[in-house]
Amino acid sequence: MSRSISVVVIDGHTLTRYGLVRLVSADPEISIVGECSLASEASAVIASSRPDVVVLDVVLPDADGLRLARELRDRHAGLGIVVLTSQAEDDVLFRALETGVSAFVGKTAPNTEVLGAIRHAAVAASSFTATGLATALARRGSAAAQVPPVMALSPREREVLALLARGQSVPAIAGTMFVSLSTAKTYVSRLYDKLGATNRANAIMTALRLGLITPELQVSA
Structure with missing residues (x-):
């Protein structure tokens, strides 16, 4: 048992x-x-x-x-x-x-x-x-005034985005990608810069609007 x-x-x-x-x-x-x-x-x-x-x-x-x-x-x-x-x-x-x-x-x-x-x-x-997360993201997305220009993401940045969307913390991302914590933080920072985001929620919301991730990929809701 x-x-x-x-x-x-x-x-x-x-x-x-x-x-x-x-x-x-x-x-x-x-x-x-x-x-x-x-x-x-x-x-x-x-x-x-x-x-x-x-x-x-x-x-x-x-x-x-x-x-x-x-x-x-x-x-x-x-x-x-x-x-x-x-x-x-x-x-x-x-x-x-x-x-x-x-x-x-x-x-x-x-x-x-x-x-x-x-x-x-x-x-x-x-x-x-969280139940209702997808709906909350949609509400915040529709309220955003501007959408940053689409920029090409490197394979590593796309991997980081997918892991963030699945709810992984930065230390967990480092472990999954077999990189140091400082390297993972750098990847996340660069991704946020490209998406014009200041945090995970902003990044996921923007990525959804730009079609960089699909609803099926995002954090459990």
């Missing part, structure tokens, strides 16, 4: 945290190994329990949940990070994408979606998934 997925829950709302713990604990393949309500408590809980996945609220009583997610990603490259939110704004979704979390799920999502996000995060920590 395979080992169960271990999870830490970080949420400032006691009832929400209790409900989430009950939901996750009911799944025989997932176990809760720790919980807390504050960002300041997260490091100690994670260090003592060493979970596969952390599920945290986008808004915590003492911190920005996405800022905590960024810190956790920087310290734990292989940690699955699922962000729960009651904020459905596109900007929050794109912030989550840029932060490097594994999944972004609304608090009103079906139980199966929450559990699916946890399973995804456990096996693909560096790959982003």
Whole structure:
């Protein structure tokens, strides 16, 4: 029998945290190994329990949940990070994408979606998934005032674009392409310059509009 997925829950709302713990604990393949309500408590809980996945609220009583997610990603490259939110704004979704979390799920999502996000995060920590991402990208694309001129991408830049579109972080891209982290950062920077983008979401949106990638290639939605 395979080992169960271990999870830490970080949420400032006691009832929400209790409900989430009950939901996750009911799944025989997932176990809760720790919980807390504050960002300041997260490091100690994670260090003592060493979970596969952390599920945290986008808004915590003492911190920005996405800022905590960024810190956790920087310290734990292989940690699955699922962000729960009651904020459905596109900007929050794109912030989550840029932060490097594994999944972004609304608090009103079906139980199966929450559990699916946890399973995804456990096996693909560096790959982003979010229901509605394709729609959000389309909305942002239609709102853009200008489209930068099409420029030829090198094979390496096309490979980087495809990996970014699949949700891989820059360190993960370096590993996939068998290059150093600094080289991967250079590839990403050059790609952004060519696309006139400032971040991953802008790059994917622009690449979709220019036909450089197809909807089937982009980040899981």
